[in-house]
Amino acid sequence: MSKTDSDPFSDLEKPKGPSPFAIGFNRSNGDPMVYGGLFVGAFLVIASIVADMPELALIALAPLAVAFWHYPMLDRRVPQLGANADGFFVERIGFIDWASIRKLELRRTAVRNIQLASLEVSLTRSLADAVTGPQIFPVWKKVMMRNWSTRREADGTDTLVIRLHTLSADPEQVLAQLRTFRNV
Structure with a gap:
């Protein structure tokens, strides 16, 4: 192909503006809580059956509840944040109108040597x-x-x-992407 036979649309500008994004939980944050809770709960249920101690089955409800509470951290199908x-x-809220946002601010704190970041x-x-567009979700997710x-x-x-420290993206990049949408 010669230079004259090239794509006639190659001279057109690419669309300008921010590109949409969606991010979810960093899965490694939820693994210990969910799988650990399931393991301890299952162990206590089995021990309850083997030892014929129904009290252990009641105690097993606590780690199983912890696993249930943290399960959204493993669910990759639903983004937690996007624009x-x-x-x-925002997951379980829906779409918030850009005109309704007054300010976006990143807050950083530290607990011992763990860096925590949140977006206000x-x-x-x-x-x-x-x-403007509420998200519809199952009723059982209200208790998670x-x-x-x-x-x-x-x-x-x-x-x-x-909370941004639980998500799979850099907090500064998330804030920068959101500000580009807000300033359009």
Whole structure:
């Protein structure tokens, strides 16, 4: 092929703007809690049957509940955080309108030698009013761990606090990608 036979669309510009993204939990964070809880719970149930001690079966409920609570950390099918032109996505909330976001701020803390990072999303109104596309999820997920919490401010707005250290992406990159969407 000569230079004149090349693709006629090669001169067109690539679309500009931020690219959509979605990230999930860093699976290695949830493995010990889920599999450890299942192992200890199963061990206690088996010991209860072998020793004929029903009390051990009741005690097994605690580690099994811990495994159930942390199970979302293993679920790779559902992203925990994402963004596109429609808005900012948070699992079990849905899409938050970009116009409803006042400020995005990264907070870092340390517990001993463990670095923790969270994203504080200050909204211009309440969270219920800021959601443009609510996510539908099974009822049983209401009693499982979620990666966010809300805080009501004195002016009636909400601040969404999302733990980023549990996710499979660098917190600074997540913040940079979100700011590019917000500034468009």
